[in-house]
Amino acid sequence: MSVVRDLRVLLRFRNFRRLLVVRLLSQGADGVYQTALATYVVFSPEKQTSAASIASAMAVLLLPYSLVGPFSGVLLDRWRRRQVLLYGSLLRTALASATAALIITGAPDWLFYVSALCVTAVNRFVLSGLSAALPRVVDEDRLVIANSLSPTAGTLAATAGAGLAFVVRLVAWDSDAAVVLLGAALYLCAGLASLRMSRELLGPDQELVQQQLATAISGTARDLVAGVRHLATPPRREAVWALFTMTLMRFCYGALLVMLLMLCRYAFSSNADDGLALLGLALAISAAGFFAAAVATPWAAGRLGAGLWIAVCAGTAAILVPALGLPFTPTPMLAAAFVLGLTTQGAKISTDTIVQASVEDGFRGRIFSVYDVLFNVSFVGAAGVAALMLPPDGRSVPLVVTVAVIYAAVAAAMARFERQPVSHQ
Numbered sequence: 001m002s003v004v005r006d007l008r009v010l011l012r013f014r015n016f017r018r019l020l021v022v023r024l025l026s027q028g029a030d031g032v033y034q035t036a037l038a039t040y041v042v043f044s045p046e047k048q049t050s051a052a053s054i055a056s057a058m059a060v061l062l063l064p065y066s067l068v069g070p071f072s073g074v075l076l077d078r079w080r081r082r083q084v085l086l087y088g089s090l091l092r093t094a095l096a097s098a099t100a101a102l103i104i105t106g107a108p109d110w111l112f113y114v115s116a117l118c119v120t121a122v123n124r125f126v127l128s129g130l131s132a133a134l135p136r137v138v139d140e141d142r143l144v145i146a147n148s149l150s151p152t153a154g155t156l157a158a159t160a161g162a163g164l165a166f167v168v169r170l171v172a173w174d175s176d177a178a179v180v181l182l183g184a185a186l187y188l189c190a191g192l193a194s195l196r197m198s199r200e201l202l203g204p205d206q207e208l209v210q211q212q213l214a215t216a217i218s219g220t221a222r223d224l225v226a227g228v229r230h231l232a233t234p235p236r237r238e239a240v241w242a243l244f245t246m247t248l249m250r251f252c253y254g255a256l257l258v259m260l261l262m263l264c265r266y267a268f269s270s271n272a273d274d275g276l277a278l279l280g281l282a283l284a285i286s287a288a289g290f291f292a293a294a295v296a297t298p299w300a301a302g303r304l305g306a307g308l309w310i311a312v313c314a315g316t317a318a319i320l321v322p323a324l325g326l327p328f329t330p331t332p333m334l335a336a337a338f339v340l341g342l343t344t345q346g347a348k349i350s351t352d353t354i355v356q357a358s359v360e361d362g363f364r365g366r367i368f369s370v371y372d373v374l375f376n377v378s379f380v381g382a383a384g385v386a387a388l389m390l391p392p393d394g395r396s397v398p399l400v401v402t403v404a405v406i407y408a409a410v411a412a413a414m415a416r417f418e419r420q421p422v423s424h425q
Helices: 002-010 014-041 051-076 081-105 109-136 140-171 176-194 213-218 220-232 234-267 272-304 306-325 330-358 361-389 397-418
Strands: none
Touching: 002 140, 014 081, 014 109, 014 140, 014 176, 014 272, 051 081, 051 109, 051 234, 051 361, 081 109, 081 176, 109 140, 109 330, 109 361, 140 176, 140 272, 140 330, 220 234, 220 361, 234 272, 234 306, 234 330, 234 361, 234 397, 272 306, 272 330, 306 330, 306 397, 330 361, 361 397
8 A cells, every 4th residue: 555655664764753753742732731721611510601702712822823923933934943842842831830720729711811822822833843844854755645644643642632631630530730731741741852853953944044033033024025925926826725725624624613512512412521522522533534634635635636635625525514514413423523634634734735845945934834823813713703603502504504615615716726727836
């Protein structure tokens, strides 16, 4: 099987394996930490959660980072990315420990959100660095399979982290603070694992490195304009389209996730713990879809092209999401979770590959940072739209239909672009 053969070859790259270990530990910690947030904010029996409160939490955690995201991209193109992974992980260790202390002491919610916001901001910074560094540890011929394995393995690690968090809650008498401390320990392990790579390995090139913070920030606006111009040139038109379509698909995913949270909390079970267990099962099934995408995407993208595979993923979601989601019953909804995992990750792998292949190394950090900003804004926007459309129990036919229409429009637009006679390489 070609995928298995390619994976075996890829894993022979020592530095790829080392970068992958950092990603697995980092995203495993994310799964632990985010599960603690979900149980504390959404599934606490004493809290009456609404779609509006979920949207507010997402806005608090994600929108402020969208304001500083472009600055982080500029710094990723000037600071040693290995050092970003190291110090970012150590900082998240300290911040996650502070979050645990706030939970234990019963601090006001706004302090809890500030702490969680800081962890999320650093997390996005680290993930951008991991993506920007990937072409430095594999050759161009194996970039697609690397993009299939690395982010998907990270997602599976996050899912495993979420499962581990459930186990810790059972052992530690439903202690969200204990779960957060476990996440802090895994962040520390990620930082230590990054030390196995040399400072220079992950780039950027020496002539692009700027050690003075003030100097780097003073040129942010100019550098961002240069990055946008670099992305807007004709050889990178496919990257622009891929980013646009992936942003819309992220919007759809965010709206459906908020709906799923409300359904698990109120419609599918009257017990908060049972609802949380069902949500965990749905996320595990979605992770299985992510794994299926990692296997299928290199084959499909190799035959159809990465852009057309994005169109196929969006078209599949347009058909199956309403078919499985509109009954609003647990079993079809779990099947829909698998479909969303497969199509969303398949499109993301293709988008990552298109952007990495099109963008020069000196611009990758800021482009992937902007990529993350688009993700955050679309996700929060989706949560806001869902808050307006969802009833208290989460059952909303208009929301499902709206998402299906967006998926269909994405599929049609991307397919039309790929059929144009102009070369996109």
